[in-house]
Amino acid sequence: MYPSRFAYEAPRTLDEAIGLLHDGAGEAKVLAGGQSLVPLMKLRFANPELLVDINNLPGLDRLETLADGTIRVGALVRHRDLERAGDVHRIQPVVGAAAPLIADPIVRTRGTLVGSLCHADPQGDWAAVVTALRGYVVAQGPGGRREIPIGDFVTGPFQNVLAHDEVAVEAVLPGPRHTVAGGFLKLERRVGDFATAGTAVAIELDGDRVTRAGIALTGVGSRTVDATGAAEALVGRALTSEAIAAAADAAAEAAQPTADHRGSAAYKKHVIHTFVTRILTRVSTTSEQAA
Amino acid sequence: MTTTTPMGHGRMLRKEDRRFVRGRGRYVDDLQLPGMLHLAVLRSPVAHARIVSIDTLAAEAHPKVKAVVTGAMLAERGLAWMPTLSGDRQAVLATDKVRFQGQEVAFVVAEDRYSARDALELIDVEYDLLEPVVDVRRALDPDAALIRDDVPGKTDNHCFDWETGDAAAAEAVFARAEVVVRQELVFPRVHPAPMETCGAVADYDRIEEKLTLWSTTQAPHAHRTLLSMFAGIPEHRIRVVSPDIGGGFGNKVPVYPGYVHAIVGSIMTGRPVKWTEDRTENLVASGFARDYVMQGEIAATREGRILAVRSHVLADHGAFNGTAAPRKFPGGFFGVFTGSYDIEAAYCSMTAVHTNKAPGGVAYACSFRIAEAVYLVERLVDMLAAELDRDPVSLRMQNFIRPDQFPYTSRTGWVYDSGDYPRAMELALQIAGYDELRAEQAERRARGAGEPLMGIGVSFFTEAVGAGPRKDMDMLGLGMADGCELRVHPTGSAVVRISVQTQGQGHETTFAQLIAEELGLHPDDVDVVHGDTDSTPYGLGTYGSRSTPVSGAAAVLAARRVRDKAQLIAAGMLEVAPDDLEWSTAQGGGRFDVRGVPGSGVTIQEVAMRAHGAGDLPDGVEGGLDAQISYNPDNLTYPFGAYICVVDIDPGTAVVTVRRFIAVDDCGTRINEMIVEGQIHGGLTDGIGMALMEFIGFDEHGNCLGGSLMDYLIPTALEVPDWETGTTVTPAPDHPIGAKGVGESATVGSPPAVVNAVIDALAPYGVRHADMPLTPSRVWEAMQGRAAPPF
Known part of the structure; x- marks a missing residue:
């Protein structure tokens, strides 16, 4: 289980990351938690030429709950963060119920909710939660930001609508009314x-x-x-x-x-x-x- | 942490854990030699195909590649095929056809392991697909594709036939029996899945013409002999070293093609070559276990007297017969399928076939097929209990071999050495609170809907371990004895060299304790050397729970020889007759005193110094304090145990939870109870795994469906309960300290306990039987009346 040769970049800004993805012309992959991507690379099922590690990008690790109950989950928020976020669980108990059931503690420590959505595994857990909550993904590319409803985000097994030079920067769970x-x-x-x-x-x-x-x-x-x-x-x-x-x-x-x-x-x-x-x-x- | 440090036997922490818990173990893959190259194996993506062509040009052109080898190249050197432990042959690299998915087709030797794998992708193999033989039940169909066309004259996929017992006597009993219960029982293919996969480092010294092979082997001496016979390198010019091993479970008994690849790679390049298989390679292509389809029958009187057990076994041996079993026992020790019961007749016939699946057939615990035998009889007895509306415990008690019947010769000719089955069963009932459990079950069933479905499963097993007497048992002509060399140094510390190889069983502690007990030393003063053919005596290795019964006996007898010699020397030192001395360890160390005069004599350390030192020794006594022995056991040892499993099944999802597991084991004298318990805990975990989740399945194309640990599930701490263990001690009469093997007991005894518990829980649904693995879906299908075999 040894991956093919690949290049690795760890940009400091989102624009830099988007630029690297743009230049990668479809052969670059974003690395966040790596809990799905790295095993696939070790099996040589995924052979990206370039990994763009977004772990150094500022602000993406923010897990915010707004006054209206909206929950914003940054691209570097780990499953473990969501497992421990009591304020999030009070607003949306389904998140609290799902988080401890994601994989195992080792995966939960590194893996991310947004990464799970992007990976689009038909057996993934978070996509079901976000779908039940009518959430959406915020993506940023060279042309700016866009919001993509979860139902439109995933297009099939292991496929999403992101352009090759777009980064999913956060997932948003709208606030409840009742x-x-x-x-x-x-x-x-x-x-x-x-x-x-x-x-x-x-x-x-x-x-x-x-x-x-x-x-x-x-x-x-x-x-x-x-x-x-x-x-x-x-x-x-x-x-x-x-x-x-x-x-x-x-x-x-x-x-x-x-x-x-x-x-x-x-x-x-x-x-x-x-x-x-x-x-x-x-x-x-x-x-x-x-x- | 509290621990007692006994003179010899008793609970003590494992000496080897001082390095393991610090991460300082030294495994094959840790080995780094100057100039070492790395080997990767190209494997067949399909189960059955003719090789049309192999183009290696691009791989050879890779700048870091040193060699690319195909079957055709090996054939030129007469190395394309190698013997298996069962006397069949196996392709080192495929020449004509590939016969299972994952079969070795070519290998690359390169400067690093990444480049080696990159180069694999540059090899272009053209396959002409053939119909795969996947369904074992159809392997002998006239229109089934022929797998072994490499064997001259072979026209079908038959592997071997074997029978045991008395067919006519069994038939007579079945014909007149009042009650007969029949059931097909499938013990699916599972995999030992050791934490460390298989691997080797081969270093061929062209100047000395000597091969050193560090490899993950449970049997370094046997491997050396086989490699010498196969590769034509004189045996004294081969050194096999088995360093720390991360679990074997039978998986590391066979000689794998990868070991040979590494040797060939080193001979070709003149440099050390390392091969380490990855997890998928280990699961898909290395030795599996079980894979028996058993037609079982049990005959009894209406009063519950078991009269006979009969079975026909269809055994799937994969593409090559790679089973490790003594030569006269192609079905392993399946002959003990009469279990722990005194019956009138027994018969088993077995048909083994080839399929397009990986070879193997020995695994944790390989148990030489006793896991399958115990599962057969313990399911049949439970089904008989259900048929007769009897409690499964009382039915077993009624039919046990009685304590006064030992040694007991079974209807298939096995001589059970010693046992007290009712005592072990009663202890298990007591620990479990069996009557209370049955009362709780009745209460829950009365409450009905929504309650978890509670099941109580019982199994009782007798194992046959410690192969084995050379008059009956050999592998490829090698007798199954084990050697021991013991040297006591002048200052009284000792080194014991043994022929068996630990893979986690704690030999470095247990064998030190054995010697310490006999010589009155502290176990810390005894070092155990093992795993290196250049520095240890000959013997057949560790598998089949044979280390303590065979090699342990050798160690004890070697120590007693040393003590006998020490007594002669002590007598000279004290100027008394040897018979006037008495031995004791009561004062914190071994010493000889003049009989009746405590404190008058000399310590073992003083004797050791005299043995090596100046001063006269008694007439006829040589200097030094050493002994050497090769031990040929008179009989196997027959450990046994009573297991009770309590499960709860969620009626909505059919998820099985093991609530409790009670295991009473009798393995005779226990040397280190902590290590014995560890063996039992591991085996029970394995048993729960096999019963509930482990399964190497195949699709109709012969693709292996268990190629990763996400697909091939092994249980974790979260799937097992706190084990409740109990002990009875019935010493082994043929072993010098009365010890029996224990490594495989729990693996053998636990699967039927779990399955019996699940079937017991499903009794309200009218379920009579369901095959392993009892995954939630398979249990739910059984609840719907649709129980089906896994293949």
Whole structure:
């Protein structure tokens, strides 16, 4: 497991990084946490000619929570930072639920949320969370900044819309308007395994009525599945057992798993159903108790 | 940290850990020699194909490449094929065809390991794809592609047939039995996955015409002999050194093509050559374990008296038969499939076949196939219990070989040396609180929906370890004895040289303790030398839990010879007859005193000085205090144990959690209980891995699906419970201190306990059996009534 020859640059400014990527003409890759890219290089599945290490760029390690509840996750914010960010968890419990389930402690110490989104692994965890929260990615290139909704950001397995000279500088999770609830469950065959199936649920409640819902699935399609039908089954209703069952049915329906060594397609759909039911049942029980 | 430092036997911290915990171990890949080159292997991307052409020109033109070698080049030197430990042959580099994915096709020697791998990408191989034989059940179909067309006259993929027991007697019992339970049981292919992958540094000295090979081998002496016979280098001009080894588990028993590549590379370039395989290479191409499809049958009376066990095994040996097993035992020690039970008849027939998969077949614990045998009988007994609506413990108790029946000759001819099975079982029940667990299970089942599905699994195993008596056992004609040389220095410290090689088992401590116990020394005063054929006596190495039963016995007997000689010298020093002396270690060290007069005599250190020093020695006694021995065991040793596993299954996701694991092991006399427990902890972890997650699978093209540790899962500390261990001691009658091997006990005993627990948990779903690995998906499919074998 020895990578091909590559050049390495560690620029000090974002403009410099963008310039290097521009000059790399598609043969350069951004190095942030390196937890996916480096293994791929060691396997020679990825053979970039140039690595542009962005770890020295100022400001990208910022994890901000704004007054309106918006959360801004810089490109160098590690999984571990998100695991420890109690203020973020209070605003969006789904983030707090997902962070400790990312890979293992070693990966969490170096890997980044934004890097995970860019890597676009169909079994990645963060893309499901960001999808459930209707988040977006901020990218900067020679022509300036643009915001890309997560649903448009990932185009397929291991593919995103970034131009070769664009850097994803942060991910943004919009602030909620009502009471937030949610959760994240992942089935892994062993700690540190990629998801056999995973479910992110983020909802907002006004009283006992759901005002907004996002349900996204990982491991059950060629990219993160945005289970809009499942979300729609909840909006405008209370979290009754009927509503929960309808959402779980719709989520399982939306899942498009394939059988592999992690499990049969039927099993993966079943797990999605179980997870949606479990998260929503817990939310409904908790909010009843609160009331 | 508290630790007792005993005279000899007992708990003490491992001497070798002083370097390991500081990161100062010295492994093959740590070796840096002046001028050393690096070797990388080009491997087949496909499972079965004819090689049309290999173009190496571009690779040879790489500025840092020193040599590019293909099978055709080796064939010119008669080195394209090498013998396997099973008497088959294996391609060192493919000449005609590739027969499994990952097979060695060419190698490059370059100035650094990056360049070597870069050059691999410059080699252009044209393959003519052939139909792969992947499904073991169809390997003997008339239309199956022929894999071994290198063997003259070969027309099918048959590897060997083997049988044991009495077919007619078994048939007679099955014909009249009141109850017969039958089940196909698959023990899937798994991989030992040692932390350190395989590797070697070869250094051929053209002036001295001497080869030094540092390699990751569990059997340096056997490897030297095989390399000499194969490569034509005189045996005394080969030195094999096995330095610190990062886990073997049977994976490092075979001679791998990579070792030969390194040797050829060094001979060709005149420089030292290092080969270190990467993780994928290790998982895909090196020795696997198991891969048995077993048709099991058990016959019993309605009262639960087990009468007979019968099985037919379809064994997948991959493209070449690389199994390490004594020559007369092509199915290893599978013959102990009658387990721990006193039965009337037994029979097993085995058909081994070739497939387009990696060769191997020996692994942690290789156990010479006893893991498969124990799994077979312990699943069958559990299924019989279910059939008879009997508690699995009481059924086992009813059928155990009784303590007064030892030595017990099994229906397949194995002489079990000693045992007290009910005592071990009862201790396990007591530690587990078995009755309370069954009560809790009943209560949970009564509560019904939403409760975790609780399962309690029992297994009882008997192992056969310490191969082995030379009248029965050899590998390629080499008897399975082990040597020991012991030297006591003038000041009373000692060095013991042994023929076995530690891979983490703690030999440097255990063997020091053995000598210390016998000579009344402190273990710190005994150094253990091993792993270097130039400085250790001949022997067959460490695998099959044989170090303590064979080499340990050699060490004890060598020490006793030294003590006998010391007694003669002491008698001379004290001017008494040797028989008037008595030996004791009670005063903190070994000493000879005149019988009945404590403190009157001399210490072992004083004797050692006299042995080497000035002054007369008794008539006929040579100077020095040394002994040398080669130990040929009279019998194997038969450790045993009672295991109880408690699992909880999430009814929604079918995820299995091992809540508790109780392991009572009887390995006879224990030399260092901490090391024994460590062996057991590791084996139990491995057993949980095999039962729940480990699996080397293949797709229909023969692509290996377990080529990384993200795909081939091994358990971590988070998947295993706190182990609850217990001990009974039934000494081995044929071993000088009554010790039995233990290295593989837990690996052998634990998979059926876990599987039995999972099946027990699924009883409310009517599940009778489900094959390993019991991944969440496979358990869920079983709950839906769709249990299916893994292949």
